[in-house]
Amino acid sequence: MRTLLVSAPLKAGEVVIGGDEAHHGRSVLRLVVGDPLRVADGAGRSGVGVVSRVERHQLSVTVSQVELMADDPAALLTVAVAVPKGDRFTDLVRGLTELGVGAILPLACQRGERIPSMDRAHRIAAEAVKQCRRARLPVLGPVVEIPTLAAQSGSRIVLDRTGSCAQPGILASTMLIIGPEGGFTDSELLTLRDGGVVMARLAGPVLRIETAALAAAAVWTSAWEATR
Numbered sequence: 587m588r589t590l591l592v593s594a595p596l597k598a599g600e601v602v603i604g605g606d607e608a609h610h611g612r613s614v615l616r617l618v619v620g621d622p623l624r625v626a627d628g629a630g631r632s633g634v635g636v637v638s639r640v641e642r643h644q645l646s647v648t649v650s651q652v653e654l655m656a657d658d659p660a661a662l663l664t665v666a667v668a669v670p671k672g673d674r675f676t677d678l679v680r681g682l683t684e685l686g687v688g689a690i691l692p693l694a695c696q697r698g699e700r701i702p703s704m705d706r707a708h709r710i711a712a713e714a715v716k717q718c719r720r721a722r723l724p725v726l727g728p729v730v731e732i733p734t735l736a737a738q739s740g741s742r743i744v745l746d747r748t749g750s751c752a753q754p755g756i757l758a759s760t761m762l763i764i765g766p767e768g769g770f771t772d773s774e775l776l777t778l779r780d781g782g783v784v785m786a787r788l789a790g791p792v793l794r795i796e797t798a799a800l801a802a803a804a805v806w807t808s809a810w811e812a813t814r
Contacts, residue, residue, distance in 0.1 A: 587634070589715075590725035591607055596649070600638065601614050601635070603645050603646070609643075612645055613641040623635065626646055633649040634650060653673045659810035660685050664688055667799050669699045669701055669795075683715060683720075690725070695766055695770060704754060708726055742759040743763065745802055746787065747787055752787060764802065764805065788805065
């Protein structure tokens, strides 16, 4: 069953879909009246319905039932990550969205790349949510800086080879921090350590940014799933 995103909050009854989603449904999916459709609002609600009207700039769906889907443990993860070169940031956003993380924050640091516009990242996240049949979009942004992370409270983990072996621990809101290709500077690491941020190691070799981010999110999610 095809999936389209609608504005939150989703309720049973007639739902009107406009904008890019309507265009996608009409011109790409070629939906017609009577087609079954899954809809989600990006805030945890999903439903099933039938296309009731197709117009040039919008389509309507009669939603018969709505379900508030339980969040996966990954929703407790926030990933603050330096932006990799080229289009790899969107690949990273897609993968983290598929895993179900709660938030993705571009990280500004001394050796980092220019922070891109988040418009494309939002589109990629929406595509991933629909493809994976999830119902919740991750929060994307804002851009964060090292001193801001150091000043925060709560569980914060920096992925760094100097750290001890990664141990996800109990199910709790956690921020995973992944640095740039050249690594954090000594002063940045010192700032993070002084702020109580824990250093953890995933593997001996140097990992690409997106590899480290996806691997870390998967490790934490898998460990938490095992304790449910």
